[in-house]
Amino acid sequence: MRRRGQDAKIELLRGVPLFSSCSKRELSRIASLTDQVEVPEGKVLMREGDPGSEFFVVVEGQARVVVRDRGRVTPLEPGASFGELSLLDQGPRSATVEAETDMEVLVLDARSFSSLLAEVPSVARKLLVAMAARLRIAETEALH
Numbered sequence: 001m002r003r004r005g006q007d008a009k010i011e012l013l014r015g016v017p018l019f020s021s022c023s024k025r026e027l028s029r030i031a032s033l034t035d036q037v038e039v040p041e042g043k044v045l046m047r048e049g050d051p052g053s054e055f056f057v058v059v060e061g062q063a064r065v066v067v068r069d070r071g072r073v074t075p076l077e078p079g080a081s082f083g084e085l086s087l088l089d090q091g092p093r094s095a096t097v098e099a100e101t102d103m104e105v106l107v108l109d110a111r112s113f114s115s116l117l118a119e120v121p122s123v124a125r126k127l128l129v130a131m132a133a134r135l136r137i138a139e140t141e142a143l144h
Contacts, residue, residue, distance in 0.1 A: 006031055009106060016057055016081045017134070021126045029120050033112040039103040048096045052086030053110035061103030067095045075100070084131075087113045 009031035013019045019030060039045060039061070046052055048068055063076040076082060082097055087110055108116075117124050 009034060009036075012057055012059060012079065012106065015079045018081060018084055018127060018130045021130065022123060026120055026123050026126075030108070030116060030123070033116055034106040034108050037105050037107050039099045039105055041099050041102050043099045045097045045099065045105070046083060046086075046093045046095075048094065049092050051090060052083060052093045053090050055081065055083040055087045055108045055113065056097075057081045057106040059104040059106060061099060061101040063097050063099050063103060065095045065097050086110070088131075 006028065010024065010027045013022075013027050013030055013034075019027060022030065034057070036059070045056060045063065046054075048066070058076050058078050058080045060078055063080075063082075065074040065076060065082065076097065082095075083093075085091065086093060087108065090110060
């Protein structure tokens with residue numbers, strides 16, 4: 001696995017909708033809190049209904065998202081992110097995510113996320129705005 005430098009992590013995080021309005025300084029702090037992890041093909045990164053406390057960004061490889069009630073399978077490719085709800089509330093996972101290929105991901109755990117919000121409070125407002133936008137999109141899709 002190739003270790004990504006700080007600038008490469010920042011660019012990956014800049015493309016994540018949740019962090020897209022963050023400044024370079026904010027992204028730099030987020031990048032410093034993420035761990036780079038190798039994931040083998042077939043590994044389940046999170047299971048629907050299990051408690052969660054990590055957020056993931058796909059760097060390389062592909063995963064699939066399965067939501068039991070909907071019977072829907074959604075692919076996740078480099079740049080995609082998942083697990084943000086559990087960062088916010090440590091609640092149960094809303095889907096299962098499994099690596100379809102060997103992968104590389106960035107992982108931000110709940111403890112690091114809490115540190116981020118304490119150290120850089122401006123990130124909290126930006127995340128709230130991003131989450132509100134996602135909720136509006138979800139509501140619109142549910143109505144159609």
